[in-house]
Amino acid sequence: MSMFDQTTTDHSLANLDLRRSNLGLALRYLRDQGPRSRAALASELGMTRSTISTLITELAERSLVSDGQLVQRSVGRPSTAVELDGRGVCGIGAEVNVNHVSTIALDLRGEVVEERKLSLDGRSLDAPRVLGHLVDLVRETVSALDQRGAITAGLTVGVAGLYDQTRDVLTHAPNLGWYDVPVGAMLRADLGDALPIVVDNESNLAAAAEATPGDPHRQDILVLHGEVGVGGGIVAGGRLLRGSHGYAGEFGHMIVEARGRQCGCGRRGCWETVSGLRALMDLAADPDDPIRDARMAIDDRLAELNRRANLGDARTLEALEEVGAWVGIGAAILSNALNPSTVVLSGYYAAIGHHMRPAIERELSAGVLAPEAGGTRVELSTLGFSAAVRGGATASLESVFADPTRVPRRTTVSGETA
Amino acid sequence: MSMFDQTTTDHSLANLDLRRSNLGLALRYLRDQGPRSRAALASELGMTRSTISTLITELAERSLVSDGQLVQRSVGRPSTAVELDGRGVCGIGAEVNVNHVSTIALDLRGEVVEERKLSLDGRSLDAPRVLGHLVDLVRETVSALDQRGAITAGLTVGVAGLYDQTRDVLTHAPNLGWYDVPVGAMLRADLGDALPIVVDNESNLAAAAEATPGDPHRQDILVLHGEVGVGGGIVAGGRLLRGSHGYAGEFGHMIVEARGRQCGCGRRGCWETVSGLRALMDLAADPDDPIRDARMAIDDRLAELNRRANLGDARTLEALEEVGAWVGIGAAILSNALNPSTVVLSGYYAAIGHHMRPAIERELSAGVLAPEAGGTRVELSTLGFSAAVRGGATASLESVFADPTRVPRRTTVSGETA
Numbered sequence: 001m002s003m004f005d006q007t008t009t010d011h012s013l014a015n016l017d018l019r020r021s022n023l024g025l026a027l028r029y030l031r032d033q034g035p036r037s038r039a040a041l042a043s044e045l046g047m048t049r050s051t052i053s054t055l056i057t058e059l060a061e062r063s064l065v066s067d068g069q070l071v072q073r074s075v076g077r078p079s080t081a082v083e084l085d086g087r088g089v090c091g092i093g094a095e096v097n098v099n100h101v102s103t104i105a106l107d108l109r110g111e112v113v114e115e116r117k118l119s120l121d122g123r124s125l126d127a128p129r130v131l132g133h134l135v136d137l138v139r140e141t142v143s144a145l146d147q148r149g150a151i152t153a154g155l156t157v158g159v160a161g162l163y164d165q166t167r168d169v170l171t172h173a174p175n176l177g178w179y180d181v182p183v184g185a186m187l188r189a190d191l192g193d194a195l196p197i198v199v200d201n202e203s204n205l206a207a208a209a210e211a212t213p214g215d216p217h218r219q220d221i222l223v224l225h226g227e228v229g230v231g232g233g234i235v236a237g238g239r240l241l242r243g244s245h246g247y248a249g250e251f252g253h254m255i256v257e258a259r260g261r262q263c264g265c266g267r268r269g270c271w272e273t274v275s276g277l278r279a280l281m282d283l284a285a286d287p288d289d290p291i292r293d294a295r296m297a298i299d300d301r302l303a304e305l306n307r308r309a310n311l312g313d314a315r316t317l318e319a320l321e322e323v324g325a326w327v328g329i330g331a332a333i334l335s336n337a338l339n340p341s342t343v344v345l346s347g348y349y350a351a352i353g354h355h356m357r358p359a360i361e362r363e364l365s366a367g368v369l370a371p372e373a374g375g376t377r378v379e380l381s382t383l384g385f386s387a388a389v390r391g392g393a394t395a396s397l398e399s400v401f402a403d404p405t406r407v408p409r410r411t412t413v414s415g416e417t418a
Numbered sequence: 419m420s421m422f423d424q425t426t427t428d429h430s431l432a433n434l435d436l437r438r439s440n441l442g443l444a445l446r447y448l449r450d451q452g453p454r455s456r457a458a459l460a461s462e463l464g465m466t467r468s469t470i471s472t473l474i475t476e477l478a479e480r481s482l483v484s485d486g487q488l489v490q491r492s493v494g495r496p497s498t499a500v501e502l503d504g505r506g507v508c509g510i511g512a513e514v515n516v517n518h519v520s521t522i523a524l525d526l527r528g529e530v531v532e533e534r535k536l537s538l539d540g541r542s543l544d545a546p547r548v549l550g551h552l553v554d555l556v557r558e559t560v561s562a563l564d565q566r567g568a569i570t571a572g573l574t575v576g577v578a579g580l581y582d583q584t585r586d587v588l589t590h591a592p593n594l595g596w597y598d599v600p601v602g603a604m605l606r607a608d609l610g611d612a613l614p615i616v617v618d619n620e621s622n623l624a625a626a627a628e629a630t631p632g633d634p635h636r637q638d639i640l641v642l643h644g645e646v647g648v649g650g651g652i653v654a655g656g657r658l659l660r661g662s663h664g665y666a667g668e669f670g671h672m673i674v675e676a677r678g679r680q681c682g683c684g685r686r687g688c689w690e691t692v693s694g695l696r697a698l699m700d701l702a703a704d705p706d707d708p709i710r711d712a713r714m715a716i717d718d719r720l721a722e723l724n725r726r727a728n729l730g731d732a733r734t735l736e737a738l739e740e741v742g743a744w745v746g747i748g749a750a751i752l753s754n755a756l757n758p759s760t761v762v763l764s765g766y767y768a769a770i771g772h773h774m775r776p777a778i779e780r781e782l783s784a785g786v787l788a789p790e791a792g793g794t795r796v797e798l799s800t801l802g803f804s805a806a807v808r809g810g811a812t813a814s815l816e817s818v819f820a821d822p823t824r825v826p827r828r829t830t831v832s833g834e835t836a
Contacts, residue, residue: 018436162788171789220662234755236661241654243757244638245793250754253787255747258675265787329673334755336668337652339661367673369683370580370665371589 019058022047023404026055027064027084031108031401032214035083037071056082061409063088064108064400084108089400089407090150092141093392094134094157095202096183098122098175101134103141104386106393107150108400114141115386127181135190142195151407153400155195156392158202159183165246168199174264175229196399200242202388203249207233208240209383209391210344222340223381224251224331226349227298229264230272234338252276256330274326277348280305283319302351309355317355324356328363331378335364339374346381353380437476440465441822444473445482445502449526449819450632453501455489474500479827481506482526482818502527507818507825508568510559511810512552512575513620514601516540516593519552521559522804524811525568526818532559533804545599553608560613569825571818573613574810576620577601583664586617592682593647614817618660620806621667625651626658627801627809628762640758641799642669642749644767645716647682648690652756670694674748692744695766698723701737720769727773735773742774746781749796753782757792764799771798 029045030036036044042052059065068083086107094103099122105114116137122130134157142152161173168184184199191197207223223232230252234241241248252272253265260269273279277298284305285291291301308316331343343364345353353360357378365373383390399406447463448454454462460470477483486501504525512521517540523532534555540548552575560570579591586602602617609615625641641650648670652659659666670690671683678687691697695716702723703709709719726734749761761782763771771778775796783791801808817824 018440021439022436164788166793172787236654236659237657239655241659241756243654243792244759245757245788247757247788247792248755250757250787253754253785254751255785256674256676256751258747267785329676333672333674333751336671337666337752337755338659339663339665339668341662367671367685369590369668369671370582370663374661374665375584375663 091396205391324359332367509814623809742777750785
């Protein structure tokens with residue numbers, strides 16, 4: 001199901017390491033900076049034209065790059081731009097949530113190749129059954145990729161809970177009712193060891209998906225993800241900050257009100273008690289209002305809330321103002337610590353955040369010590385609820401960008417042999 | 419005053435880049451893992467014995483490594499261990515504080531070579547005068563290093579205030595009374611462009627000094643630094659997290675009490691109003707108590723407080739308990755976000771933290787969602803008030819570890835020419 005070329009053939013180990021490192025450098029450069037002629041690559045990477053040609057030939061033999069459009073130069077003949085080739089290799093991202101399991105396959109360019117989703121009731125099924133459904137989706141995805149002739153680089157699974165990456169165990173997932181479940185080992189038992197499998201917190205993966213390669217405003221970001229619970233993730237210098245055990249990003253349980261409201265976690269005054277979806281709905285509507293009905297689809301409840309806000313309904317606007325202020329207070333606490341270039345609002349914050357943004361920005365300016373809120377700006381995520389699977393698929397592809405020789409040669413462009 | 423060998427000689431650019439990268443890799447490996455035989459280096463770095471020999475010869479010609487003790491092997495003759503050579507190159511760290519300017523020079527091994535400090539009253543002198551005194555100390559340090567035959571790799575200056583690294587300007591330093599001072603440009607005007615000069619927030623540099631290379635418990639750390647103000651820094655994956663403008667680590671101004679105490683910054687409820695030195699002293703002693711006298715040396719005031727706590731004085735212990743609890747509440751907020759392996763307490767927290775630690779650990783366990791406080795442990799800094807200059811000197815040396823060819827060849831060990 002996945003094939004990796006890890007033989008050293010006749011190269012010395014040292015030369016192989018250098019070659020891997022340079023192949024990765026060139027591939028990441030094309031990802032971050034876009035298509036380039038070989039001459040431009042040589043000049044910008046400080047390598048000789050012949051070194052670049054050798055590297056590009058090898059990347060093409062591994063189906064990772066291909067020749068694209070002609071580029072007109074100021075002098076001389078037009079040259080061909082090298083670009084990432086989306087056909088050769090894909091990464092799979094998956095998600096285990098209370099209401100569904102889902103997978104997505106992205107190619108090297110980040111384009112969606114395959115998407116699958118199965119609705120289920122995660123509370124009424126046990127962990128082996130839920131993971132069994134996920135394994136089915138993964139198998140179908142890998143098989144579809146095989147048929148397209150694409151190799152699967154790996155699988156990264158986001159779970160809604162605390163995931164201890166040092167032990168590879170889901171320690172605490174109250175929404176699923178799962179405690180100390182070895183998700184990684186269970187998936188490997190079904191899917192085998194050939195496919196690299198990583199499990200991570202879904203909010204961390206969703207945050208990683210917001211860090212657009214090459215975009216300077218998306219290298220130091222704070223992603224705030226609102227549902228009933230509130231979480232998110234931190235990207236610093238383009239890299240996801242996971243912390244020592246993988247537990248980073250549990251923003252919802254920062255205590256922001258001493259002697260505050262009771263939280264589902266047993267503490268008082270956690271940030272999610274004042275900034276989560278329930279806090280908003282409680283303020284915005286009476287208990288018998290249909291938008292308070294948790295059985296109604298979340299998108300429909302938020303659409304109705306948006307409709308009321310757009311009509312100028314005072315109670316709705318006051319609720320959005322109050323919860324928005326609390327979102328801003330938490331964002332300011334974290335921005336004093338992290339000084340992100342951008343606070344990205346995702347989950348329900350993205351759906352209704354345009355009504356909350358003035359309050360968020362006001363509290364951010366008021367609460368951050370540095371002038372002009374430290375330069376931090378507020379943006380709404382455009383990734384929707386697929387952010388976690390996208391981030392997972394991107395993480396799966398990272399191994400290829402780090403070491404392109406993990407994808408086997410399939411054609412021999414030059415006279416060399418693999 | 420500093421000499422860099424940036425000529426490419428007869429190497430092609432590409433080969434030079436590879437050589438630099440491999441020289442840096444070997445040098446950092448010796449720093450992080452300690453002295454090694456050439457054979458062990460070759461095996462552990464996955465390079466051939468001859469590649470390693472060439473690299474070590476070049477590092478020795480640049481006075482960065484030397485042959486140390488004989489290592490007995492299980493089979494065959496004993497071999498010589500290669501180790502970092504402390505004599506060839508030093509980094510300078512400096513600090514501009516309200517009460518003093520100071521410098522330290524560390525060699526490649528992190529040993530202190532030179533230390534200078536000048537007490538002054540930063541409030542009564544203007545910025546050019548204070549920086550003039552610092553320039554004198556730096557000149558004396560560089561001259562002393564020259565006399566020892568050591569090259570100065572660079573100068574990194576910590577300032578007590580908000581430093582915008584994108585504009586290279588100290589935007590806001592209320593303790594000094596400095597606003598929008600271009601510290602970097604002013605130092606360069608006096609010291610010239612040959613010496614690389616970087617200016618940073620002093621708490622960030624102090625935090626970087628706590629990240630011990632090679633120690634797995636010191637790669638993801640949260641440093642909390644208490645004085646009258648409270649600040650600190652974040653190290654993630656061994657790298658200082660500076661944020662988009664360099665403003666990260668302003669923990670003292672996280673709002674932890676809605677409608678809380680008035681802070682010097684103009685806001686209410688900032689963490690430093692309940693966790694700073696003034697909060698502790700206000701609780702521990704009456705206004706006419708000598709330990710409340712800000713003119714008394716801070717070390718003496720803390721020594722007296724320690725003495726009272728050791729004697730079991732109830733008021734002192736209650737004050738340490740209450741402020742310790744607030745330190746723990748803030749540490750928990752940040753640990754939910756960052757999941758550090760270690761919270762390092764520095765500044766006054768280090769001096770008296772053994773009396774506060776039970777309260778800090780209790781609140782950390784209570785306030786962190788992940789089990790067992792996410793594995794985070796609490797340690798007291800042992801670096802004292804020299805942490806910022808040490809972190810600065812270490813940062814100055816990073817350029818050498820990144821690219822050892824910045825230090826010129828001085829001897830020719832093999833038959834090659836420079």
